[in-house]
Amino acid sequence: MIRLALLILLIVCPGRAGAQDQAAPQDRARGLELWSRIHQVFSHPRCANCHVGTDRVPMWSGPEYGSTPRPHGMNISAKGGDNGSNYLACTTCHTTHNLDTPHGPPGALDWELPGPERQWFGKSSAEVCKQFRDPKLRNIESIDAVVRHIKTDARVAWGWEPGPERKKPPYSVNELAGFIRQWDKAGAPCPAE
Numbered sequence: 001m002i003r004l005a006l007l008i009l010l011i012v013c014p015g016r017a018g019a020q021d022q023a024a025p026q027d028r029a030r031g032l033e034l035w036s037r038i039h040q041v042f043s044h045p046r047c048a049n050c051h052v053g054t055d056r057v058p059m060w061s062g063p064e065y066g067s068t069p070r071p072h073g074m075n076i077s078a079k080g081g082d083n084g085s086n087y088l089a090c091t092t093c094h095t096t097h098n099l100d101t102p103h104g105p106p107g108a109l110d111w112e113l114p115g116p117e118r119q120w121f122g123k124s125s126a127e128v129c130k131q132f133r134d135p136k137l138r139n140i141e142s143i144d145a146v147v148r149h150i151k152t153d154a155r156v157a158w159g160w161e162p163g164p165e166r167k168k169p170p171y172s173v174n175e176l177a178g179f180i181r182q183w184d185k186a187g188a189p190c191p192a193e
């Protein structure tokens, strides 16, 4: 009898395992709409210019930099770390705050590149989504911690205070944090390729 009850429970409540992309259709549609808003922010130049890949070269993209995106000027590269001959520490120019002059180096605490596994620049929405929803590919494991990062990280906050003549991403920090939480609750769906 107890075993039967357990079996019924298991069938009725399959749990969250494998919930990703198996959400009810209305949750999936809502989740995809939330993802598209999240992606509008992640792919915005203020975020994507730092979230670059294995070449370790930050980008200068967005209307502030002309019509074509280009690699950061002055041969800046984070390849080779502190010992690399081509490496000039980011904080040589990027301090903890913006300069008041347009085109001066912007600044926020710990101005540095994220690891290449968090590349957003040049990737499709589907690719960024799949990488972001996988806790093994994210370095920040839980969604709670991601939301905390969004709300407290100085570099994220800088996106909405980018200094003179730089455009801000859409929405606000708190709205973005809310979208991420609701998208996760809706089963974290990702668009098809």
Ligand code: HEC
Pocket (backbone or CB within 6 Å): 041, 042, 046, 047, 048, 050, 051, 110, 111, 112, 113, 114, 115, 118, 132, 137, 138, 139, 140, 146, 149, 150, 155, 156, 157, 158, 159, 160, 169
């Ligand atoms: C100055 C460079 C820089 C800018 C600009 C920047 N980030 Fe990041 N971002 C980082 C670094 C470095 C990390 C890794 C932090 C860590 O692990 O402690 C990171 C990590 C993240 C993560 C965790 C991702 C994961 O997969 O683990 C999110 C989310 C994030 N950033 C959001 C943003 C958003 C949104 C913006 C724009 C508003 C932005 N970032 C702009 C440097 C930057």
Ligand code: HEC
Pocket (backbone or CB within 6 Å): 045, 046, 047, 049, 050, 058, 059, 060, 064, 072, 074, 076, 077, 078, 088, 089, 090, 091, 092, 093, 094, 102, 103, 104, 105, 106, 111, 112, 113, 166
């Ligand atoms: C020699 C000084 C210098 C160094 C070193 C430097 N930068 Fe920059 N960086 C600048 C200047 C100046 C700008 C703004 C250029 C402009 O607005 O035309 C800039 C802009 C940027 C932007 C674009 C911000 C935006 O969205 O408008 C990013 C991202 C960036 N730097 C990241 C880095 C990282 C990461 C490093 C270290 C690997 C680094 N920079 C090293 C001077 C420097």
